[in-house]
Amino acid sequence: MGLGWAVGISRDRALRCVNILYRGVIPFFLVFATVSLFSAGLAAAQSYTFNSIQVEGNKRIQTSTIAAYTGINPGKAVSAGELNAAYQRIVDSGVFESVDLEPRGSTLRIIVKERPTINRISIEGNRRLKDEDLEEFIDSKSRQVFNPTIAEADAAIIAEAYSQQGRIAATVTPRIIRRSENRVDLIFEIAEGETIEVERVSFVGNRVFSDRRLRRILETKQAGILRAFIRSDTLIEERIEFDKQVLRDFYLSRGYVDFRVLGSNVELTQERDGFYLVMNVQEGQQFKFGQISTVSEITGVNAAEFQNALKLRPGVVYSPSLVENSIARMERLGIKEGIDFLRVEPRITRNDRDLTLDVEFALVKGPRIFVERIDVEGNTTTLDRVVRQQFRIVEGDPFNPREIRESAERIRALGFFGTADVETREGSTPAQVIVDVDVEEQPTGSLNLGGSYSVVDGFGIAIGLTENNFLGRGQRLSFSISTAQESDAYVLGFTEPYLLGRDLQFNIDLGVASSSSSFASYDIDRAFFAPSLTFPISENGRIQMRYSFSDSEMEARGTPAEDFSGAVILREIEQGRRSSSAFGLSYIYDSRLTGLNPSAGVLFQIGADFAGLGGDDKYVKTSAKVIAQKMILNEEVVLRASFEAGALSWRSETPSRSIDRYILTPTILRGFEPAGIGPRDQSNGFDDAIGGNYYAVARFEAEFPLGLPEELGLRGGVFYDIGNLWGTQNVDTAGAMCGGVAGVCGADGSWRSAIGVSLLWTTGFGPLRFNFSKALQKEIFDKEQSFDLTIQARF
Template sequence: MGLGSTAGNPCAERGFGRTVLHRVLPTFVFFVSFFLLALSHPAAAQDYRFNSVRVEGNQRIEAATVVSYAAIARGKSVSAGELNDAYQRILGSGLFETVELTPRGGTLVISVTEYPTINVINFEGNRRIKDEDLAKIVESTSRQVFNPAKAERDANTIATAYSQQGRVAATVTPRIIRRTDNRVDLIFEIAEGSTIEVERVSFVGNRVYSDRRLRRVLQTKQANILRAFVRSDTLIEDRIEFDKRVLRDFYLSRGYVDFRVNSANVEFTRERDAFFLVMDVQEGQQFRFGKITTVSEYPGVDAAAYGDSLKIKSGVVYSPTLVESSIARQERLAIKQGVDFLRVEPRITRNERDLTLDVEFALTKGPRIFVERIDIEGNTTTLDRVVRQQFRIAEGDPFNPREIRASAERIRALGFFEKADVEAREGTSKEQVIIDVNVEEKPTGSLNLGGSYSVNDGFGVAIGLTENNFLGRGQRLSFTFSTAEDAESYVLGFTEPFLLGRELRFDLDMGFSQTDSSYSAFDTQRAFFSPALTFRLAEISTLNVHYSWDGSEMKSRDTPIHGPVIGSEIAQGGVTTSGLGFTYTYDSRLTGLDPNSGVLFEVGADYAGLGGDSEYIRTKAKAIAQTKIMNEEVTLRATFEAGALNWMGNTNSRTLDRFSLTSDIMRGFEPLGMGPRDLSPDASGVAYDDGLGGNLYAVARFEADFPLGLPEELGLRGGVFLDVGNLWDLSNVNTAAAASTCGPAGTSSCIVGADGAWRSVIGISFLWSTGLGPLRFNFSRAISKESFDKEQTFDLTLQAKF
């Protein structure tokens, strides 16, 4: 790829074929002329004196401009070397295709041929990158002087853009077509080539973690069968550099402080149609925390209180993240106590014998520097206050470099900006700093088209419109429409993350839904309105307080197939519910001390009775514990979930109000397939068999996910699970509506399962991470159940966006 490569090219006569000749021939003539002059006039060949300079051949460029480039003084002695320097300066200006300097007595004649003007710039052969996108990255522009060197750089830039998409074989050749009036059309002929993918990613030197585990860390992926939908399997140089960093972060967070990437080699396959990426790593030894101490070198500050605030303990696997979070915790404590300019300096002592790192947190007094102001630039849409809200300091506060870095990360995490640079510079005095925030905005709206499939609801389509930075205020506004064969919903959502300028999130959701499921004996319609406030209680715990209004109705189908209990609930017509509730959440799975283990605890309660037709207290609790074993190849997870409904109103509760165990709570059964049922007979003596739900439930789920040993590019993993659960209690249900006797014997009640019974289900899962979304197959079998339960041995779910 080059401007001089025109051999065998039919476009050579269009301009580039004579470029080298035009440059070399004048120089050759120039030196030959001086050589002949030197032979005939040996003394004069070394010294010239010009009284005038004449410029010939220029059309657009003023003669004075050419003379200024030559810089030949009139009436002064000029050597042959100085004439050559003048020639090089004129040619180096990039304005002229050819330059000749000819001495004629006392006159220096400068003959030039100007480069043509670019008429238009066209791109040919490009399909993957649009013309307007290519026009943004090239230097050459219309109505500018054509410059071959610049065109060559543009060709390289375009080729680089294609290599970023994995098309490293793309070639770009610049051509020109000469027009009248010394104009040219600049054409970039592009041969995109095929995408060259990463066929295999492998590692050398890793002993603790397998190649499969490390590949999950990298952003670069191996090519898989869905490569048409995935671009992460193409080779991008910047991505490899990013992979090196995340791989190092992965090992450092697990105590391997000496880890390093020796090299990342990329090789073509023998057929030269794919790449092999081989990373040579050195893991080193795993270190743990040794002694954790805090000392004070700040007068008047007691180290004991700061030491008590630390969460890390001896014996925990060392992680720089834990050290950073401990420093931030102690500095926040200093701010809370009104101690200004306190800095925490970690001093680490390495113990090779027992592979521990002693950490001493030294409380020191930092320089007395204040924040003069915060300048924000580049935000054309986003309001300044949205960026300022990410800072925990304001003008006039003590300067804390660690807090500035944390603020920069929060700004980037907003997702509003292509890039966000936060730097501190000296202010109007040495005791003050100015914080510069330079951002580059990116589109924040999205249109999501999705599809889903489940055994219960069938195929569905979801359309979502979301604006995450509504009117530049940092607010989220969304509308989602989803429909399946048996259910559809319309939901409008709004979120203000900083209500009243505080770290207080406000959510508002409202919508309408209806179902027509073959698994229930009735249809439903529901409209809801729910505002909520969420605020942080501690680092990994939050409290959500919400109000909800709900209007719902159970509706009979055209051909009634329900029993008397469901019939009495349908007869209630539309029912409104108004109430308050809260949800407390503690989640250490992402920010806890151990990156491989974590727990989630969630408990909430809702009181309905602030107007409306219903009055009850509903409580729910969930606890999840998970860990990774066998070098993080296998994930173990245990979940316990329970709920209770205490009906307090004068009316009877409905199936819609009670709990029903769907497949995301208890696998192996149809919706309303386990728990209390109404087996009242119809006129012909056949039982209706209606699921009624229950007021109480408890479920324990145990599962393990593991690799199947198949090629990782397939994205398939396996799993096994055991679910144990119970759903019972029909207090405040109109059971009197049911028939008093059932079956030929006529001696037993038609309501069964109200006293509850424990069910258990075992099963296997196949999890497929496809380019369209996660696909999960569940095959289950109930090992203990009641005779009236409705088992579901297979379940398939797919969630996709495209």
């Protein structure tokens, strides 16, 4: 009992001690916390008042300027936070390497170290890119403050410029050399490295089109034997992105609506001297147009009338461009019918079972929005009207987004601008829009130096000066000089694409030409003047109206002329100089670019020239040409057929001359020399081709891959040509001989044919075509030609 009581007394005493200690400690901590918070508040509220600002270390920058950076007013209280902000403003000025702020009573002491100024900028180690080209990329300038951050950015931009040239290993290091008076020389040291080319472009996932066919449409090319002249075989990221879009457009235009580019992988070769580019694609299935219908949601608008305007038919391979063309055609019809704000909405229904797409064109009423104005900016040389001519709408017309998009494409297609952005924004009211056109000019003049070779004229050179935007008016002015072993020509040309502000193209060519062909026994001297007007009458058709005046003469090559020509040619030479004044009209239909089938197209042309209103000659000269082309076997093989014919009806009392009649060359009928077939005069021991009044030629050919490495640029071909040249009406044939008998050889004509193979070589200088032919049908007096080479080169 006693022990238990003692323990209880001790526990109570301990509890009382703890309570006393607890009640004493708690107030102590509360007092301490209060004092601490109060002290912290005093520190936070600490302020400075400066009556003066003292600056040290500045040499170029005035003290008042640095004091202005701080934003501190003398005599006004400044908190510690505001003092820190003042420090940051001085640092952000970018003209000091270091900044220190020291408050000393009522004086603020600022110690600075100024950045040096750039004395000069030099670029070293560059051979592939010129100094003046690289200087356009950099922001650092002489006599400005040197900023290391800007210099590093400039180095990165220069390295990127080399990367665009395929030199991704190029390194650019900015260095400085200190000079007196706190100046530095900024030097960009360049190690260009080697060009890393694209060794192979391949595809994964393509089943319909081969790698070879897809590579032909890409901008990125594989390195070939002419890599020194072709720069599209270097790896450029922007070009790959462009190629992806080209692939999408290619497949979409052929009905593969589910096509996707899953990715593009770029790998270095094991030797690290080239790239492998692999594009992973998913083709999907090809779709065709199913049911084509039109519905009207506008009261009083007849859908059947718009349906009849469509050219789309079921079964045609689907293409977004065909849908877009149909919308444009229907909207133009709406404008013609006076239906404002007409919009055509294509509603597409997918039928996976039969792989068709039903298209319903809905005629709906668009919002009542007008074009307030069209603003053109950035054109320093090009006149505003040249840009405005690309718009089919003007201020006050109903706003049409599709028309604005098409106008933007036409502006870019001019070739006058490096960039052309067309955007719309709200005008002075919500019911009006302003169209902003922002362009950046680029050079539009060019100097062309070219070389050529043909069996007709031999080797030659050509020099051409062209300005495609003459005086900023969108006009084309050109002057060309071409001289070859057997011909010379000097031609001045002028083109106004929008005469009187309308879609009316005006052309005029004038010049002089001379020919001394080894395939003729006479020389030709000619001067000409030829203006023309061309305008569209349909989506693919256009009309050309033209006038031509020529003054020509056949000249003998020696004295006396009898030593060089036969009887017919001698009398034609004796006619001397003659003039011709002719009016002409042609119709041209070309669906090769805008037709329903992207792998096929047709060109049709027919025309006539009428001479007799002035001049010495009177005649009617008609001509016709048809060319059809189709690509088969997944567009690997090109089939082409063409037919052309001409007829001359001579009306003058004076006989016609050889240079007035038709003479066929290998570009028209292969397998024979220039003037190798047709009527001939063999009198006086000569063999002169005198031409004919009529001709007709048909050509059939196929082009195909040879299975050789694509980078060689070689393709093969076969051809079959058949043609005839005849007719000597209104020709003075007195004294003409044929094989010792009086008369002209081949006056009545006969069909000739030739078969052959071709080797087509696409080079950096232009396309080369080697034709090896064998005549199947010919006359004994014809001149056969088994080989023909044509080169047209431009540097």
